[in-house]
Amino acid sequence: MIESWRWFGPHDPVSLTDVRQTGATGIVTALHEIPNGTFWPEEEIAARRRMIEAAGLSWVVAESIPVHEDIKTGAPGWEEWARNWADTARALAHQGVKTICYNFMPVLDWTRTDLDFELQDGATALRFEFAAYAAFDLFILERDGAEAEYSADDIAAAEAFMGSASTQDRDRLTANIIAGLPGSEESYTLETFRERLAAYRNVGRQELFQNLRNFLDIVVPAAEEAGAVLAIHPDDPPRSLFGLPRIAGTLADLLHIASMNPSPANGFTLCTGSLGVHPDNDLPAIVRALGDRIHFAHLRATRREGDPRSFYEDAHLAGDIDIVSIVREMRHLETGAGKQIPMRPDHGHRILNDLTGTSTPGYPAIGRLRGLSELRGVLKAVNYFEGH
Template sequence: MKKNIFEHTMRWYGPSDAVSLLDIRQAGATGIVTALHHIPNGEVWPLEEILKRQKEVSDANLTWSVVESLPVHEDVKLNAAGSEKIIENYKESLRNLGKAGIKTVTYNFMPILDWTRTRLYHKLPDETLALYFDIVDLAAFDLFILEREGAAADYSQEIISKAGDLYQKMNDEAKRILQRNILAGLPGSEEGYELDEFKKKLSLYDGITKQDLKNNMVAFLTEVTPVAEEWGINLAIHPDDPPFEIFGIPRFVSNRDDLRFLMDNVPSNNNGICFCTGSFGANPENDLVEMVKEFKDRIHFLHLRSVEVVDDRHFYEADHLEGNADFVSIIRAFYGQDRQVPMRPDHGHAMMDDLKKQTNPGYTCIGRMKGLRALMGIERTIVELNNT
């Protein structure tokens, strides 16, 4: 059999995940993407806990290929007092992962909230369920539930008007669901918040600029990258999701220029990218194929999903063979490399028998298996065509 372009992985949330390791192996993956979600942010990942999780995975005849994520504590993003100790803990966690032989570590630098969607179970025409983001939903929450000071300045009059109309039609249960969807985050998010707590977190970023965050990011990477180099670990930053400012807080890992800044300011090859085609793809100005070609030597992990952009800041998760991601060109760009970059099918529609099960939104078994097999089919075709 000819060599694959990628290592095929799927995300697993640990022993409590409704999708088992056996399910993942039967879906066709050989690698597991997971994390020690039970360890609080900022604390050291003990070697014995890493080895325990690694054994759980290996006992299922799989490999723990990628850590997703080793979270960056909020105090580090803010460069707050006491963050030096937290960074030292991060270094120790990297050393312990290196001792276990785990060589790819994903993280993000999104302030307060990680991956944000406004609807977790949006019904598509074929009655599958998809993750969905609508700026009008977000504005309704921001303006009328959160009541953030100065929020109106962040939205057009058209969006404010639509958000007002939407809010007036919402009953108490709909408001509660919208708040939960936004503040609880997606599975694997670092933290979820109650409304008052979220307001306090937002206040910490008063006066923090995009450049401040960039500087704090470079300072963090300058500290931890030498440890990654020592242990042969590839750090892979996940882009902002969605790739634009929300709640008045700047984001800065959203486009080609942002990646250039991070790669140029910390030029080590161990400082790299988790290239998420869905996160970058939610901004129509991002040319995914050209970005992959430019940064592929620094891309250490791939999240492959496609989004359908409805209009400005309004998108949903499409089928992996639809939406705006040109996976034929993206996958072809990695053909011929000496290394196998790990990839996973990111998100998937809830469909078929999974509609009857309680699973993490976006992380059902069947939808992701469908995506994985579609991507593997593209990959196999490219390999075969280049070897005939």
């Protein structure tokens, strides 16, 4: 596997020089400064590639080309946004960046309620607390019809959260959910968030699946022509939020997406954290089922709490998943397909100097380096035992 590192561009607190010192060789990045739906000029892609290569690294994955919301809702004119996306994929491939990660999550990208959840050892982690999410939905956002989606116990837990939350706590929760986490390309106020949710009033799971199929009909041929592969990221968390449909959270969902277009270019990002949140997901089985459609991997672990809808980011070798078995299946996949798959550590804990320094939520330097080191050890062990 190609050891890689998420880098958010020249303003990332973790520099390319820092990345080089981790031992990673691949960079996973995007032109985050370009608005959603806009074509990425090839000269700007080339300039970013040269910057990365000057640091002794390679740009191995574009994560992500954002998918415009009009594509997801099927709004009039969505085809223009899809053609821009396809042209960007061609430009990336022409510059040697041939693995392209994207997601099809409506309105929000990955979502957390707490960015500094303190663990027993003093480190901090990202967390999704269902009671806090419900409190925001019911009592801060005040979404129409939300009450019907919660049980009496859920509403009581949300009320208890609000009763103990300070104004600062409520403001922080709101910012965490709608201000846009790293890698997200959209941020909202409460009013614009309500407006965006309203655009999905007539979009359910079947409509969203169809809109993805329509999108793939345009972008997959472009990727094939350019020699690129597309890798859809699973939903995070893998369930409906704010009444919005989500369609990439289980093996059945992913197999349905695979059936939309038989091309290997219609592929997947294996995110073990996102998929691991769903208690019914068997991750080694998912690797076997998707086979050589897996083009990229986010290796991390999540741990469900008392309420199985709540979870936090655990250490990379902990949590509710068997990372060793997953890596073993990934190595079998690589051997069978004759390729190397870029992987990166994801959502590390804030530890040591991360706790006092500047870092992007979920992407501290030392916490991710710990994760990469642990994953490197697993890879070495798997390679050794598979060879004997």
